[in-house]
Amino acid sequence: MRFTFDGVSYDAVSGDTLAAALLRNGVRIVARGPYTGRPRGIVDLGAGEPHAFVQVESGGAGEGEPMVRATTLEVYDGLAARSLAGKGRLVDAPIEARYDKTWTHVDVLVVGAGQAGLLAALEAAQTGARVILADADPVRSDFIDDLREFPEVRVLGRTTVTGAYEHGFYVAVERRASSSQRLWHIRAGRVVLATGALERPILFPDNDRPGIMLAAAAAGYVTRFGVRVGNRAVVFGCHDGALASALTLLEAGIDLAAVVDARPSVNGPLVASLRSSGVPVLLGAVVTGTSADADGILSAVHIGSEVLECDLLAVSGGWNPNLHLYSQAGGRTVWSDEASAFVASSTVDGMTVVDPPRRQHGTPPMTLWCVEGDPARIFVDPHRDATLADLRAAVDGGMRSPEHVKRFTTIGTGADQGRTSGVTSLGALADALGRPVGELGVTTYRPPVTPISFALLAGRDRGPLLDPARRTPMHEWHESRGAVWENVGQWKRPWYYPRDGEDMHQAVLRECAAAREGVAMMDVTTLGKIDLQGPDTGAFLDRIYTNKFSSLAVGHCRYGVMCRADGMVFDDGVTARLAEERYHMTTTTGNAAAVLDWLDEWLQTEWPDLRVHTTSVTDQWAAVAVVGPQSREVMRALVPDLDVSAEAFPFMTVREADVDGMPARIFRISFTGELSYEINVPSYYGLALWEAVYRAGEPLGITPYGTETMHVLRAEKGFIVVGQDTDGTVTPHDAGLGWAVSKVKRFVGERSFRRADTARPDRKQLVGLYPRDPSTVVAEGAQLVVDPDAPIPVPMLGHVTSSYTSAVLGRSFALGLLHGGLAHTGETVFAVSDGRADPVVVTDPVFYDKEGARRDG
Amino acid sequence: MTAELRTPLAHLREAMAGSPLRELPPRRQFEVRGHCDKGLWLGPDWHLVVDDDPPAAAPTVSTVDVSAARTILELSGPNARTILEHGCSLDLHPRAFTIGKSAQTNLAKAQVILHHTAHNTYEIYVRASFADYLARWLLDAMVEYR
Numbered sequence A: 001m002r003f004t005f006d007g008v009s010y011d012a013v014s015g016d017t018l019a020a021a022l023l024r025n026g027v028r029i030v031a032r033g034p035y036t037g038r039p040r041g042i043v044d045l046g047a048g049e050p051h052a053f054v055q056v057e058s059g060g061a062g063e064g065e066p067m068v069r070a071t072t073l074e075v076y077d078g079l080a081a082r083s084l085a086g087k088g089r090l091v092d093a094p095i096e097a098r099y100d101k102t103w104t105h106v107d108v109l110v111v112g113a114g115q116a117g118l119l120a121a122l123e124a125a126q127t128g129a130r131v132i133l134a135d136a137d138p139v140r141s142d143f144i145d146d147l148r149e150f151p152e153v154r155v156l157g158r159t160t161v162t163g164a165y166e167h168g169f170y171v172a173v174e175r176r177a178s179s180s181q182r183l184w185h186i187r188a189g190r191v192v193l194a195t196g197a198l199e200r201p202i203l204f205p206d207n208d209r210p211g212i213m214l215a216a217a218a219a220g221y222v223t224r225f226g227v228r229v230g231n232r233a234v235v236f237g238c239h240d241g242a243l244a245s246a247l248t249l250l251e252a253g254i255d256l257a258a259v260v261d262a263r264p265s266v267n268g269p270l271v272a273s274l275r276s277s278g279v280p281v282l283l284g285a286v287v288t289g290t291s292a293d294a295d296g297i298l299s300a301v302h303i304g305s306e307v308l309e310c311d312l313l314a315v316s317g318g319w320n321p322n323l324h325l326y327s328q329a330g331g332r333t334v335w336s337d338e339a340s341a342f343v344a345s346s347t348v349d350g351m352t353v354v355d356p357p358r359r360q361h362g363t364p365p366m367t368l369w370c371v372e373g374d375p376a377r378i379f380v381d382p383h384r385d386a387t388l389a390d391l392r393a394a395v396d397g398g399m400r401s402p403e404h405v406k407r408f409t410t411i412g413t414g415a416d417q418g419r420t421s422g423v424t425s426l427g428a429l430a431d432a433l434g435r436p437v438g439e440l441g442v443t444t445y446r447p448p449v450t451p452i453s454f455a456l457l458a459g460r461d462r463g464p465l466l467d468p469a470r471r472t473p474m475h476e477w478h479e480s481r482g483a484v485w486e487n488v489g490q491w492k493r494p495w496y497y498p499r500d501g502e503d504m505h506q507a508v509l510r511e512c513a514a515a516r517e518g519v520a521m522m523d524v525t526t527l528g529k530i531d532l533q534g535p536d537t538g539a540f541l542d543r544i545y546t547n548k549f550s551s552l553a554v555g556h557c558r559y560g561v562m563c564r565a566d567g568m569v570f571d572d573g574v575t576a577r578l579a580e581e582r583y584h585m586t587t588t589t590g591n592a593a594a595v596l597d598w599l600d601e602w603l604q605t606e607w608p609d610l611r612v613h614t615t616s617v618t619d620q621w622a623a624v625a626v627v628g629p630q631s632r633e634v635m636r637a638l639v640p641d642l643d644v645s646a647e648a649f650p651f652m653t654v655r656e657a658d659v660d661g662m663p664a665r666i667f668r669i670s671f672t673g674e675l676s677y678e679i680n681v682p683s684y685y686g687l688a689l690w691e692a693v694y695r696a697g698e699p700l701g702i703t704p705y706g707t708e709t710m711h712v713l714r715a716e717k718g719f720i721v722v723g724q725d726t727d728g729t730v731t732p733h734d735a736g737l738g739w740a741v742s743k744v745k746r747f748v749g750e751r752s753f754r755r756a757d758t759a760r761p762d763r764k765q766l767v768g769l770y771p772r773d774p775s776t777v778v779a780e781g782a783q784l785v786v787d788p789d790a791p792i793p794v795p796m797l798g799h800v801t802s803s804y805t806s807a808v809l810g811r812s813f814a815l816g817l818l819h820g821g822l823a824h825t826g827e828t829v830f831a832v833s834d835g836r837a838d839p840v841v842v843t844d845p846v847f848y849d850k851e852g853a854r855r856d857g
Numbered sequence B: 001m002t003a004e005l006r007t008p009l010a011h012l013r014e015a016m017a018g019s020p021l022r023e024l025p026p027r028r029q030f031e032v033r034g035h036c037d038k039g040l041w042l043g044p045d046w047h048l049v050v051d052d053d054p055p056a057a058a059p060t061v062s063t064v065d066v067s068a069a070r071t072i073l074e075l076s077g078p079n080a081r082t083i084l085e086h087g088c089s090l091d092l093h094p095r096a097f098t099i100g101k102s103a104q105t106n107l108a109k110a111q112v113i114l115h116h117t118a119h120n121t122y123e124i125y126v127r128a129s130f131a132d133y134l135a136r137w138l139l140d141a142m143v144e145y146r
Helices: A018-024 A115-126 A143-148 A215-225 A240-251 A269-276 A324-328 A388-396 A402-409 A422-433 A454-458 A475-480 A504-517 A537-544 A589-606 A631-638 A683-700 A707-716 A750-754 B009-016 B080-085 B128-145
Strands: A002-005 A008-011 A053-056 A065-069 A079-083 A099-111 A131-134 A153-156 A159-165 A169-175 A181-193 A197-200 A212-214 A232-237 A255-261 A281-283 A289-292 A298-303 A306-309 A312-316 A318-321 A333-336 A341-344 A351-353 A379-381 A484-488 A491-496 A520-523 A528-533 A557-563 A569-579 A582-587 A613-616 A621-627 A654-659 A662-667 A676-682 A764-771 A783-785 A798-806 A811-819 A828-833 A836-843 B002-006 B038-043 B046-050 B062-065 B070-076 B102-107 B110-118 B121-127
Touching (some): A115 A143, A115 A181, A131 A159, A131 A181, A143 A153, A181 A454, A212 A215, A215 A312, A240 A255, A240 A269, A255 A306, A269 A281, A379 A388, A379 A422, A475 A683, A484 A707, A537 A582, A569 A589, A589 A613, A613 B002, A631 A676, A707 A798, A764 A798
Parallel strands (some): A002 A079, A099 A131, A131 A153, A232 A255, A232 A312
Antiparallel strands (some): A053 A079, A197 A318, A484 A491, A528 A582, A569 A582, A662 A676, A828 A836, B002 B062, B070 B121
16 A cells, blocks of 8 residues: 655555554654644554644545544555644545444443453343444454354444443444544443553653654554564663563564663563563663754663663553543542552443553552653643643642643643643642642543544535425425525525516516516415414413404404513414314414424413413415415406405405315415415425416416515515514514504513513614615614714614615615604614615605505405 | 324323224324224324324314325335434334334434334334425435445
8 A cells, every 4th residue: 555644655554554654664753843843753552642643635636634643544545644733724625525423222332342342242242232342443353253243233443432421322433434434322221441541651851752652552563563663772661561561672673772660679570571681671760861863853862871872762651541431421530559540439320440451560660750850841741842841830820720730731632632641741740739649630531532523523414414405395396487595494485586687676676566566476385384272272372472362253364473471572473263262373484483382381381271282284284375456366267166355255364265176275364465365275285286376377477476575565564574673672562563462461471561661762663764865775784873973882773674675665765673763753863884874764664555455455 | 194183181082982093002102003094102192193084083182184294205124224323313223113113303404203114114204394305314324325
């Protein structure tokens, strides 16, 4: 396999990590310190790596991933990577790798596929349990074949369990072929943590040079990858594990210049083996510094005044049990002198922590954090270029808690999350404070154990799948007629239908004119619809709406306003009484789910005695509004058996009828002020209904119109749109809907109208606005002020909520909320936006057909 | 037709008596019984009935025709459960979500009723306006398993 690193081509062996392949090719410098620019090399074998984060550049043009650990990235043919100095670079080109998610439930989750984990998985499997065995590395073992015989066992190699959450919920990241990744959400009955231990370094001056590695990592590259990590090595440690690593290096044919052990006396077979092989073992000694060649690569190790030439320094300060997940799940740790580590000290429900094997054969370990020397050259967290001098500055500044010191020095906050430096930095802090490390305690571990990319969190929820696009049954018709779409909540609604060469302005003027002068049609399927049934429905609606519905006659409709408990407008719509105990409610398009929740909340928590059932029927019904003075003619052609005269089918009533063979409910309601009919049919007839209306209206030139025209038409009549002309601070009275507020009954929000604040005369209230210049359309959201040249802060009196050009008025107009409202009628204020101040005259918000003469055609 | 039935719990037995739905199981378990093609438990006082004939309305039962409200997708094959697990957090293992069971849940970003109808076969009831989205999501989820 061929790969490139920093533009140079190299060979790799199948199964190599990038780190192993680089060491195999003698590449020592793989990163630079983010602030110091010092050269850095590979330190660890796996996820503890603090230096070797690379930018992956292979894949399509511009494809790549920043900050990938070279120690966990498996080389593939054609891999291209580049070294970094502490931070990567996000590419903005789309990536082709597949990121997805999945959910699963198991009886037992085993984390770590070492000997203990494999045995635990096998034992669980034999009981028939559903098992996941996850390991951050590729899982290699003969046991795996045994496990595969159990259909309920899943072995996830290259999978890091990154988070432990409530109730046995775990999140894991699986690295898959072709840079793809999968996020696993695992609900586990029991968890076995067999995550072993993490080796920790010892601090000394110039401890960050390329060629200085963790001892077991150096040994691991030899045994796992067959990579000779150096020619002449010094091993520095304070426990028997370091001696074992030294022996491994020796057996691989690496010349050992010396083994330096800080313990004053060491017994046992390891030290004997080393000595019998002729390796100098220096007891009670420490490494006090290092030298480098011209490139900054390790060239010699200082032990006091003695200088030993070498190209590898293998260091081990001991082993920290890997308790990240245990700690995340609420497990406590306590310092053990015997183990020279923080160990588990409590139990977590449903979690079994496997003690890592103590790699001790003879003399107990010694706890050694730091060798004295120039503190500015001792790198406590090399990933952050943070030194012992920084740590002491924090202590001199009065900080005592590891959490404070962490935030002040940034130690442990890098992309490596301080996995290798964490406990050692605590030890260095304990030394600086002159306190035992056990008293400090470890900083809290939080998910994720290793970073998760945003791309993986997004998964497949991107592009067209980012958010569901709700479509009406007439969607394709609109599309075929070139509709421009507006997103309303999750719905796709036609905004306007431009004809050849028309811009939006021209199209909307044409559509408006058709609705006012001829006949037009609109897809109103998206309105929220709720079926309410039960003997107490009328009484319930009386409590929800500001106006009365129990008195509504069967077959009739009424406009209703509902408020939150604070008395502010929450939603509005027309509700019809279909039968004595049955109502059909409509809500605004964007609020349908919120209104249903609101109704159910009151029914379930406050008034369970009311016998009312609510059912969403938004998707059950497709609806077409037929609008305009000629709409009655279209209805006559469409529904010849129904008397659609003003007398037989009056305003605000509902009829059931057969429309072209389709069972329909027809409402004589109007959101434009014009004569209009809203025909509802079961939604699978939606397109057929639309086409039938279009056919019936074609001789009259029926014009489909979109949401923009709807907004203009309703604004001409001063009809508000909840959420556009209201914002949660507007009472029905403020919005000019005081007529719809009952004075004789109680309803949600009613009590708030007795507050002094809701009676203030200077509340922001709905007004109409005419720009002085009839061709100027002021900006929606523009602030209203008396004097735009007043010194800052300019007193702001309100804002523009809706603003359009009207075909029927022949000029621009707007709605707004203004302090004191209609008391300012006739006055001029200024609409200020983007450096412009346009004079506007305050007027009545009903601009057209004030007497309501047009609703019956 | 498909209808949602809402019945006060205290009246359930009385409401069902004499109707084709009298054998509707008031549990989170679906089985084909009596004259009713299909009855799914949606909540303590809430059932979904799928039947050729409209269910007889007992006085205390509120019945709403929702035949057009939901699109039914059938997903079948050896990887059907795997596909669902890419977007559903429920335990769909056949030991837990046995054949016959149904649940109201989320699949991807759509609210659905999921019904395990047969071995490796599921019916997904999704609101009609979300059907296009969900079908696209399912097709995308299947890419890996073709």
